[in-house]
Amino acid sequence: MVLALCATAIVIVALLSEIALPWLEEALERRRANRRLTAAAAYDPGREQRAERRARALLRSCVNQEEWAMYRDLGFIRVWGAAPGSRRDRAPYAYLIYPHKPIVAYVPQTGRLLSEYCVEFLDDSRPYGSARLPESDDVLAKWMALTGDEERLLSQANLHVPGRQVDPRHVRRDLWRLGQWERRWERDAGRPAGAVTAP
Amino acid sequence: MRPGHGEVLIAEGNVEVADEERMLIREFRRQLDSGMWAAVPTTVETGRREAEIARSFEDVPRDAERVIFFPRAAGGR
Numbered sequence: 001m002v003l004a005l006c007a008t009a010i011v012i013v014a015l016l017s018e019i020a021l022p023w024l025e026e027a028l029e030r031r032r033a034n035r036r037l038t039a040a041a042a043y044d045p046g047r048e049q050r051a052e053r054r055a056r057a058l059l060r061s062c063v064n065q066e067e068w069a070m071y072r073d074l075g076f077i078r079v080w081g082a083a084p085g086s087r088r089d090r091a092p093y094a095y096l097i098y099p100h101k102p103i104v105a106y107v108p109q110t111g112r113l114l115s116e117y118c119v120e121f122l123d124d125s126r127p128y129g130s131a132r133l134p135e136s137d138d139v140l141a142k143w144m145a146l147t148g149d150e151e152r153l154l155s156q157a158n159l160h161v162p163g164r165q166v167d168p169r170h171v172r173r174d175l176w177r178l179g180q181w182e183r184r185w186e187r188d189a190g191r192p193a194g195a196v197t198a199p
Numbered sequence: 200m201r202p203g204h205g206e207v208l209i210a211e212g213n214v215e216v217a218d219e220e221r222m223l224i225r226e227f228r229r230q231l232d233s234g235m236w237a238a239v240p241t242t243v244e245t246g247r248r249e250a251e252i253a254r255s256f257e258d259v260p261r262d263a264e265r266v267i268f269f270p271r272a273a274g275g276r
Binding site: 044047048050051052053054055057058061062063064102118119120121122123124125126127128129130131132133134136137140141143144145147148149152153156157158 | 250
């Protein structure tokens with residue numbers, strides 16, 4: 001009798017383990033994955049700051065001196081549209097590149113805002129929990145894509161009317177600031193390099 | 200370019216050395232296959248700096264100092 005009970009108990013335990021083991025393994029794996037995700041996603045301000053420092057250095061090494069100074073002083077870069085025959089003083093349109101904001105197209109001669117191009121450069125592998133590039137890397141990605149293949153970038157972007165995400169008053173103020181800044185920049189252009197205000 | 204890190208050196212080598220060129224081509228393709236875009240910072244005749252988008256290794260000028268890979272553009276909100 002005891003032997004039969006023992007045998008039955010063993011069979012029941014074996015059957016239960018067949019059912020429970022996969023579930024337990026799955027639960028353990030979920031727990032491990034959650035831990036990994038929490039560890040990876042933990043926001044580290046020091047790491048982000050170092051990343052941004054590296055990104056600024058890379059941006060500075062790629063863009064024109066004037067564009068770097070513009071970004072350093074104003075927080076955005078103006079890129080001229082690449083329409084045929086466009087020149088600094090005759091470009092029919094230009095763009096303002098802000099970090100992690102849409103690219104704003106406008107008419108340089110009148111300041112009329114044309115459109116917002118919403119575009120993102122997301123790294124889905126999320127190496128440190130986030131898919132977003134450091135701010136200066138985002139600006140550089142937009143700059144490279146605009147100066148390298150404007151048409152391709154714009155075809156990827158979502159086009160919106162001005163004011164959808166970037167406040168037009170803010171943009172107009174930035175254009176005014178840009179005008180002031182450019183006058184200063186041109187005035188200072190004759191100065192020796194050492195006389196330029198340090199960042 | 201990587202989120203949370205910024206610039207990362209992926210590979211370096213001399214295109215005039217066959218083994219190194221093969222390694223650079225392999226890395227280049229690996230990056231493009233993983234969904235990155237490649238750009239080469241250049242200076243045009245007028246002295247202005249721009250970028251050239253490279254869709255294949257052949258698009259990279261032989262004397263290019265570096266190729267920058269960045270996540271491909273996608274329509275944002």
